Amino acid sequence: MTNRIIACGALGLLAGALAGCGPKIKPTDQGIRDKVLLVTVGAKTEDLDPHVVTGVPEHHVIAALTEGLVAEDPVDLHPVPGTAEKWEVSADGTVYTFHLRENAKWTNGDPVTANDFVQSFKRILTPALASKYAYMLFVMKGAEEYSLGKLNDFSQVGAKALDERTLEITLNSPTPYFLALLNHYTWFPVHIPTIEKHDGMIRRGSGWTQPENFVSNGAFRLKSWQLGRKIVVEKNPHYWDVATTKLNEIHFYPVELETTQENMFRGGQLHNIYNLHTDKIATYKKDHPDELRIKPHLASYFYRFNVTRKPCDDVRVRKALAMALDRDSITKNVTKGERMPALFFTPPGVNGYTARARIEENVEKARQLLAEAGYPDGKGFPPLELLYNTTEGHRIIAEAIQQMWKKNLNIDIKLENQEWKVYLDRQREMDYQVSRAGWTGDYPDPNTFLDMWTSWSQQNQTGWAKPEYDALIRKAATTQNTEARLEVFQQAEEILMEELPILPIYIYTRVYALHPAVKNWHANVLDHHPWKHVDLEAKAAE
Amino acid sequence: MLKFILRRILETIPVLLCVAAMTFFMCRLAPGGPFDDDKQVTPEVRELLDKQFNLDQPLYRQFIDYVVNLPSLQSFKNPSHTVGGIISEKFPVSAKLGFFAISIALGLGVLFGVIASLRPNTYIDYIPSSLAMIGICLPTFVMGPLLILVFSLQLDWFPPTGWGGFNYDQFFAADMVLPSLTLGLFYAAYISRLTRGGMLDILTQDYIRTARAKGASGLRVILRHALRGGLLPVISFMGPAVAGLIAGSFVIEKIFAIPGLGQEFVNSVFNRDYTLVLGVVMFYATLIILLNLIVDILQVVLNPKLKFD
Numbered sequence: 001m002t003n004r005i006i007a008c009g010a011l012g013l014l015a016g017a018l019a020g021c022g023p024k025i026k027p028t029d030q031g032i033r034d035k036v037l038l039v040t041v042g043a044k045t046e047d048l049d050p051h052v053v054t055g056v057p058e059h060h061v062i063a064a065l066t067e068g069l070v071a072e073d074p075v076d077l078h079p080v081p082g083t084a085e086k087w088e089v090s091a092d093g094t095v096y097t098f099h100l101r102e103n104a105k106w107t108n109g110d111p112v113t114a115n116d117f118v119q120s121f122k123r124i125l126t127p128a129l130a131s132k133y134a135y136m137l138f139v140m141k142g143a144e145e146y147s148l149g150k151l152n153d154f155s156q157v158g159a160k161a162l163d164e165r166t167l168e169i170t171l172n173s174p175t176p177y178f179l180a181l182l183n184h185y186t187w188f189p190v191h192i193p194t195i196e197k198h199d200g201m202i203r204r205g206s207g208w209t210q211p212e213n214f215v216s217n218g219a220f221r222l223k224s225w226q227l228g229r230k231i232v233v234e235k236n237p238h239y240w241d242v243a244t245t246k247l248n249e250i251h252f253y254p255v256e257l258e259t260t261q262e263n264m265f266r267g268g269q270l271h272n273i274y275n276l277h278t279d280k281i282a283t284y285k286k287d288h289p290d291e292l293r294i295k296p297h298l299a300s301y302f303y304r305f306n307v308t309r310k311p312c313d314d315v316r317v318r319k320a321l322a323m324a325l326d327r328d329s330i331t332k333n334v335t336k337g338e339r340m341p342a343l344f345f346t347p348p349g350v351n352g353y354t355a356r357a358r359i360e361e362n363v364e365k366a367r368q369l370l371a372e373a374g375y376p377d378g379k380g381f382p383p384l385e386l387l388y389n390t391t392e393g394h395r396i397i398a399e400a401i402q403q404m405w406k407k408n409l410n411i412d413i414k415l416e417n418q419e420w421k422v423y424l425d426r427q428r429e430m431d432y433q434v435s436r437a438g439w440t441g442d443y444p445d446p447n448t449f450l451d452m453w454t455s456w457s458q459q460n461q462t463g464w465a466k467p468e469y470d471a472l473i474r475k476a477a478t479t480q481n482t483e484a485r486l487e488v489f490q491q492a493e494e495i496l497m498e499e500l501p502i503l504p505i506y507i508y509t510r511v512y513a514l515h516p517a518v519k520n521w522h523a524n525v526l527d528h529h530p531w532k533h534v535d536l537e538a539k540a541a542e
Numbered sequence: 543m544l545k546f547i548l549r550r551i552l553e554t555i556p557v558l559l560c561v562a563a564m565t566f567f568m569c570r571l572a573p574g575g576p577f578d579d580d581k582q583v584t585p586e587v588r589e590l591l592d593k594q595f596n597l598d599q600p601l602y603r604q605f606i607d608y609v610v611n612l613p614s615l616q617s618f619k620n621p622s623h624t625v626g627g628i629i630s631e632k633f634p635v636s637a638k639l640g641f642f643a644i645s646i647a648l649g650l651g652v653l654f655g656v657i658a659s660l661r662p663n664t665y666i667d668y669i670p671s672s673l674a675m676i677g678i679c680l681p682t683f684v685m686g687p688l689l690i691l692v693f694s695l696q697l698d699w700f701p702p703t704g705w706g707g708f709n710y711d712q713f714f715a716a717d718m719v720l721p722s723l724t725l726g727l728f729y730a731a732y733i734s735r736l737t738r739g740g741m742l743d744i745l746t747q748d749y750i751r752t753a754r755a756k757g758a759s760g761l762r763v764i765l766r767h768a769l770r771g772g773l774l775p776v777i778s779f780m781g782p783a784v785a786g787l788i789a790g791s792f793v794i795e796k797i798f799a800i801p802g803l804g805q806e807f808v809n810s811v812f813n814r815d816y817t818l819v820l821g822v823v824m825f826y827a828t829l830i831i832l833l834n835l836i837v838d839i840l841q842v843v844l845n846p847k848l849k850f851d
Contacts, residue, residue: 047622054579130590132583148586204594205621227623227631228801255799259687260703264799267694267702421574421814428582438580458582 026268032517032536036249040261042274044228044254048209049200050185051124051131056440056527059185061252064233064531065216066188069098069117069167070179074533075522077444079179083112083189083217083240084167093174093480094141100165105238106191107214107221114161120189121159128202136186136442139178141170174480177351177445183528184442191215219245219532228254239532246520246535265513271536273513278336278393281511291513294338295523298347298441299508300449301339301397303386303434304427307501308463311382312433316373318500321434322359323366324408325401327505334400335393337511342504345496346449346489347525353446353486357497359504363408370409378410385414388436389423397505398436427461438508444526446489447476453496464501547835554831558824559609565823566605569816576618576814608820615817619810625821628806632790633825635705636802639721640788644780646726647733652776654730655737656764659772662742670734677731686724686797693720703799721798725791729783733776741772770844777844781837785830 031038041060047053050062071082084098104112121140124131125147138144141158145151158170171178181187192201194215200206207213214222219241220233231252235245253270255261258277264270276284276292284292305312305321312318327341340348344355367377375381386402388394398415405411413434418426427435439459441448451457451473455465472492479485496502510527519535577583577591592598595618596607608615613626620628654670661667680688694702704717744750745768753767790804803822810818842848 044620046620049622052621054581127586127590128594130587130594132577132579132581132587132591134587135584202594205616205623207622209622226801227620227628228805253799255703257796257799260797260799263687263690263695263702267690269701269703420812421572421578424578424580424582425574428578458584461582 028268028271028515028517031271032538034249035247035536036251037247037518037534037536038251038253038270039272040253040255040264040270040274042254043256045225045231045252047205048214048222048225048231049204050188050190051120051129051133052204053185054132057252057254059528061231061233062185062188063183063528064218064220064250065214065222066185066190066218067239068182068185068188069100070182072183072528072530074520074530075524077180077183077524077526077528079182093176094171096169096171096178097162098167098169100167101240102165103240104217105240106217107236107238108191108194109238110191110193110215111164112189112217113164114167115164116189116192117167118159118161119192121157121187122154123190123192123195123201124186125154125157126202129204131186133184133186136181136184139171139173139175139181141172173478175477176480176482176485177443177447180443180445189217191217220250223249230254241532245532247531250531262513265515271515271518276511276513278511281336284513288513290516292511293514293523294509294511295527296340296347296349296525297508297510297527298350298444298525300342300345300347300439301505301508302342302345302437302439303503303505304432304437304462305501305503306430306433306435306463308430309433311373311375311384314373315499316369317375318503320366320369320373320409321405322500322503323362323369325361325404325503325505327361330397330400331506334396335506337509339509340507342506343497344493345502345504346446346493347441347507350441350449350525351445352482353489355493355497356490357494359497359500366409370411375411381411383414384411384433385416386434386436387416387418387423387426387432389420390417394436401505430461430463434503437502440508441526446486446493447473450476450489450492450496453501460501462501464499466495466499469495469499543839547839550835550838554828557831558827561827562609562820562824563605565820566608566816567601569811569814569819570601572814574814576816578814608817612817612821612824615821617810617818618815619813619818625817628818629803629821629825632801632803632806633788635800636790636795636804637788639705639718639725639790639794639800639802640784642718642722643725643729643787644784646722647729648776648780650726650730651733652737652769652773654734655776656741656769656772658734658738659741659745660764667738671738674731674734677727678735680728682724682728682791682793683797685727686721686794689720689724690797703797705798705800705802717798721794721800724797725787725794729787732779732783736775736779737772740775741768744768744771747771774841774845777837777840781834782830785826785833789826789829 027038041057043057045057045061046055048062050066067082069082069084070079073080083100083104085101087096087098089096100112100114106112121137123129124134125137125143127147127149134147142151142156146154146157160168162168194213195201195208198206198208198213200208211222211224219236219239221236223232223234225231232249234249239245255264258275261273262280265273305318307313331339331341343359344357346353346355348354386398388398395417402413402415405413426432439449452459454470454473469492472488476485476488479488514521517536517538519537520533521529577588596604613624615625617623617625617628654674658667658670690702693699700719701717706715750763750767753763790802790807792804792808795802795804806818807822810822
């Protein structure tokens, strides 16, 4: 018996060794030949229902499968015609009329109609569905009331199908980023008859997202979905712009570990590394500069202060803590990856906005402020705990900050790491003093960063509220003139940087690697890559 | 023997119920819930979500519902999939990896262990024993990347990750070698230590001397007489070890990007995916109980001193 097992094992190994040897073609090279892109977008895709999901991996897959009213330019993401071939905006900027193209089709051949959009908006706003991201539609008239159940008649909501191919959307106020917002998957159309057939109008996981049932309208259609293994999408022949689509298939692999992503990339199994480990940056700069990409990202890394608890209830303490950091040193020596030290909250260059407010890094002043708050040279400073979710990257930053505060202000803080869900729970319950946080913009506009500090925002979680600030964010929403609107945001951010309910640390970069054969993959702050333009090209013969 | 098996199966029912209750209530006591996310939702939406997933029912009701309908319950994290669906999709992958690893572990482990035990305290003993010691000391998260570095990225013999060429339906593919080896070698090290110990005990027994005196060949004495007793410690070890191996190894699955049950097990806890946690725990518990039963039967078969009561 034992002998037999040994024999089996040895045979298995031998067979494996033989299968592994000999000439063979790498999956990536085969992919280039067949125009099949092999990518990872990090974590596992939870679902493909755009009204239910909330994550970034889901965005990448759904963007391949579905198209909204407008599409994105592959280079700078400015809105270009999508399912709608043209649109008009009313003089006051609140009414948009979209004209859908005649040849826009679902993967089952049905035409995409204005009513499909209206019904899709209705579905995501239906209270019983409890969509976590329904608030993305709240710029539309009556949407918020409908989703809260205060309004029962959907015809009162600002989405109307004027005819088969004309859609009118009425907004609460002129929203300059509205067209960009339309590229968020919450605004994407879903095929209502399919969902109804599977009883999924107000239910998650009804089976309509399974490959045999899925109907969509994008450049690709769903070929297979094996949970946690891979999702395969193939070129959709019914797509109106199928002539533009370059790739035959895209395979999305869930690979969470950065080191595994790199092994797969090096081993010819993937055309990209979604996140390159920062320790590898130097090696890639030296050996593979043509593959490495480091690009600014629309995301901020910061700490929240709980302003309802001592000692961070005192603005002088918060200021002292914010001033006593050396952010340059943190981004150069700790985080690496060319992140930008942040003396403000909103990542610069968003829709023409770069914050003018600046935190002054000044240790002398910080000490003085701390003394004014009653803690000269850190004496008598109450115990302070910094909460972060258990991750190596957050730990080393927290330790660096702990050290800077000790050195510059002579105060001791305690670091406390918690598992993700516990950390979220404590932040939500405001059971913390200082807490690590990050925010990725939902759309390229300062509003996505600044409206979260209003008194009514669920994302605030600091206990800080200021009527002047709330008023400015409200004012920005109704200001039609672009310059004037950005000025209102400037004032808001100045208040934020004066009051400092948060401690900005750095602006994220995306550090990744891409196979040289991948074409039309442009870097942009949202990290969107409209898939129909992406191509694979073998290097010309040498 | 039948009575013994029947009694043992009946005994598992209260054990499983206890496991279910403990898992369920511990999950619920842990802070945070399935709907906590870095983008927080309004209390209204949270309430509606609770309603949709029946979290608004009293706890005991939910518990009964979970126990009765477990396989057909929706996963919180992947609502398009049921608990039973996820387990039946992922378990075969883990089981196959486990099977290959066990084959390697038993093959190499027993062989090395027996060799070492035949000439104790000589080089024939020292070399396999020190190799085994190294194997135990090298955790899989070191061994895995090392093997990838050497055999994939340097020598290019095997793909660095994957399972069945990413097709998942081939019985054997080159990419299964490294994960099976990583997992197998670790257990092989343990098994060789256990075999060596067990064999050393047995080889000094009277009945071995009798067998030799009868004129049985050296190989026959080892295979027929000594191994039977010498492997008993290995067999007790294998029960839970096999359960662990075929139910999936989180570390190996992560390193090699293998879509097995081990990842679901760990991630479901982090995600507070209440239904899936319970499903995987119950599945794992049943597996352990079953394998322990088999081990107990095997021990009686192999050890004439034991009886079924």
